[in-house]
Amino acid sequence: MVSLNRDALNDKVLEGARISSDEALQLYQLPLEELGALANVRRNLAKEKSYGGRGREIVTYIADRNINYTNVCNVYCKFCAFYRTERDEDHYVLSLEQIDQKLDELSAAGGVQILMQGGHHPKLPFTWYLDLLQHIRKKYPHINIHGFSPPEFQHFAETFRMPLREVIAEFKKAGLGSIPGGGGEILVDRVRKKISPLKINSDQWLEVMQVAHELGLKSSATMMFGHVETIEERIEHLQRIRDQQGRSGGFTAFICWTFQPQHTVLKVQQPTGVAEYLRTQALSRIFLDNIDNIQSSWVTQGPEIGQVALKYGANDFGSVMMEENVVSAAGTTFCLDALQIESLIRDAGYEPRRRNNSYELLN
Ligand code: SF4
Secondary structure, eight states, X not given: OOOOXXXXXHHHHHTTOOOOHHHHHHHXXXXXXXXXXXXXXXXXXXHTTSGGGTTTTEEEEEEEEEEEOBOBOSOOOTTOXXXXXXXXXXXXXXXXXXXXXXXXXXXXXXXXXXXXXXXXOSSOOHHHHHHHHHHHHHHOTTSXXXXXXXXXXXXXXXXXXXXXXXXXXXXHHHTOOEEOOTTOSOSOHHHHHHHOTTSOOHHHHHHHHHHHHHTTOEEEEEEEESSSOOHHHHHHHHHHHHHHHHHHOOEEEEEEEEOOOTTOSOOOSSOOOHHHHHHHHHHHHHHOTTOOEEEOXXXXXXXXXXXXXXXXXXXXXXXXXXXXXXXXXXXXXXXXOHHHHHHHHHHTTSXXXXXXXXXXXXX
């Protein structure tokens, strides 16, 4: 492929044209502020028709809560400090009463969604999940259940000896509203074998998204980077997400965050810095031209960098986290309430608006 000179490539980005993997690699080398400015243009192009033509001015967020229904997991990912085995004293499976209490608190705070994920528990039966979903759906009809990542679904299909499509369809019937893109990490099998050798491969992750989208469930797409992957592999990950969106069209948003190395088996020489985070997010916005929403990741980067990320392609500030267990187990403990989020968004020059999982404005 003939590579474009810098001006020609910048023009291509400014016009909103699709860029190739080779061009993405070229863009990645640009000075940070230049790359950020290009991503900001693409953010505005992606959002200019949203919200009655006010999408450029608005930054959204959602009021939701994480519920990690169990920490028992037999996948032992090297980057994870959250999992426990059944032999560990502090392993747990939440009871319905405990889950209800969390949902009561969420409802009282005006929340609209739970992000419900667990470890891969080897013994919980199919009916446990269906009962849980039906219970929440009936008692809390105003709360969207955004739950169970692709690795969990492949684990369910294997454990329950059921076709994947049937598991997802039954979960949807029982009340599941959408699927988070957890477990994506880097969708390159060389990387996955190194950081999570027992986890599903890239094709299996994408298969869940294909089936879910076909069944009418929307999902997010994610990337956890800054461990053993190369820049080329990050771009390959983005390519796989873009191709999948081209096939099934159900990704509502993309979120990337950096590996948090405290308390994990996986070690890195140098944790990923702010500049690399912003650079990678900006590139994601430019490359993922068929995904409208990019979330900034203040949970791992901190509120101020989350705010700066709004100038590097992000149009969404993620969620008010009433509870976060997985990343905080690995050392990160940033926490913000709705007022703080709104003030950060306003401070960055945008109008803060609450949204639901479909990115519709709620206030
Ligand atoms: S990241 Fe998820 S699948 Fe991997 S060990 Fe942790 S809980 Fe288990």
